Amino acid sequence: MQCSKCHRDATIFQPYSGLHLCDQHLVADVEAKAKKMIRAQGWLRPGDHIGVLLSRDPRSSALLYFLKKLTAQRRDIRITAITIIGRGDSCKDALTAKRIAECLDTELLELSLPEISGNGRADDPGKDPDLSSVSPLPTHSPKACSPELNGFAQQHGITRIAGEVCLDEVAGMVLESIIRGDAEKLVRNRPGQEIFPRICPFIAVSAAEVSRYAELCGFNGEKSLPGQGDRLHKDTIDLLDRYTGNHPATRYALMNLGENLAFPRGITGLIQAYESGQGCDEDRIPYEVMNGTR
Numbered sequence: 171m172q173c174s175k176c177h178r179d180a181t182i183f184q185p186y187s188g189l190h191l192c193d194q195h196l197v198a199d200v201e202a203k204a205k206k207m208i209r210a211q212g213w214l215r216p217g218d219h220i221g222v223l224l225s226r227d228p229r230s231s232a233l234l235y236f237l238k239k240l241t242a243q244r245r246d247i248r249i250t251a252i253t254i255i256g257r258g259d260s261c262k263d264a265l266t267a268k269r270i271a272e273c274l275d276t277e278l279l280e281l282s283l284p285e286i287s288g289n290g291r292a293d294d295p296g297k298d299p300d301l302s303s304v305s306p307l308p309t310h311s312p313k314a315c316s317p318e319l320n321g322f323a324q325q326h327g328i329t330r331i332a333g334e335v336c337l338d339e340v341a342g343m344v345l346e347s348i349i350r351g352d353a354e355k356l357v358r359n360r361p362g363q364e365i366f367p368r369i370c371p372f373i374a375v376s377a378a379e380v381s382r383y384a385e386l387c388g389f390n391g392e393k394s395l396p397g398q399g400d401r402l403h404k405d406t407i408d409l410l411d412r413y414t415g416n417h418p419a420t421r422y423a424l425m426n427l428g429e430n431l432a433f434p435r436g437i438t439g440l441i442q443a444y445e446s447g448q449g450c451d452e453d454r455i456p457y458e459v460m461n462g463t464r
């Protein structure tokens with residue numbers, strides 16, 4: 171199949187736009203969407219010091235690459251990489267982060283944490299034992315250590331923390347909130363409850379496209395592990411994957427719905443709900459408990 175924009179072979183199809191894109195046009199498309207989001211949200215301002223969270227997911231390296239490229243001519247904006255060292259494969263992660271930061275000629279800050287329980291539910295008897303054996307929690311789950319991360323960023327003069335969150339994650343969160351009967355989560359983040367400013371330039375780009383973009387930028391490696399969370403979380407992700415197959419614009423529709431529910435904070439409110447609402451949300455009732463299946 172030929173690219174819809176040039177004569178090269180297409181490598182990816184965007185069902186929601188009907189376009190077939192070659193690698194070059196996919197890169198241009200991902201970057202255009204990220205730039206548009208940054209402009210619309212006012213996420214890069216003179217004097218900003220952006221801390222990019224490097225995780226094992228190559229999408230985070232791609233985010234660092236993109237922001238470095240975007241600000242290459244901007245002397246008034248500083249980009250720094252942050253890696254969170256906690257437990258497990260810390261040494262390996264630290265070396266990988268160091269190598270990526272060096273490749274991209276970026277200063278790297280290491281936030282060392284004592285052993286953390288990842289999603290805050292490591293000892294939860296309701297946790298699926300099968301998954302715990304095959305999908306250890308990422309060492310640096312930003313959501314699990316927000317207070318430490320925020321303090322660390324502040325201490326280093328960072329003005330915004332950038333994360334790799336993309337469309338699939340926020341759309342999934344919106345749908346899950348509705349299914350759980352907790353859409354309130356999206357609207358209750360009112361001004362005055364701000365977390366440290368977060369920016370997610372890839373928030374309007376699908377995970378598949380960001381992953382391909384990361385590969386094309388030369389970053390390969392371990393992908394984010396899906397399915398952390400209870401049964402309802404996993405079922406929601408499966409449901410959304412299947413439904414999007416027939417209705418390709420669904421994730422965008424969910425993000426728009428979430429943005430409207432989070433009014434007046436919009437995307438910022440959505441990011442805040444995502445950061446605060448998964449894993450470490452103490453008052454979230456596990457689906458199995460609610461339904462008496464355990």
Ligand SMILES: [Zn+2]
Pocket residue numbers: 173174175176177178191192193194195
């Ligand atoms: Zn093309």
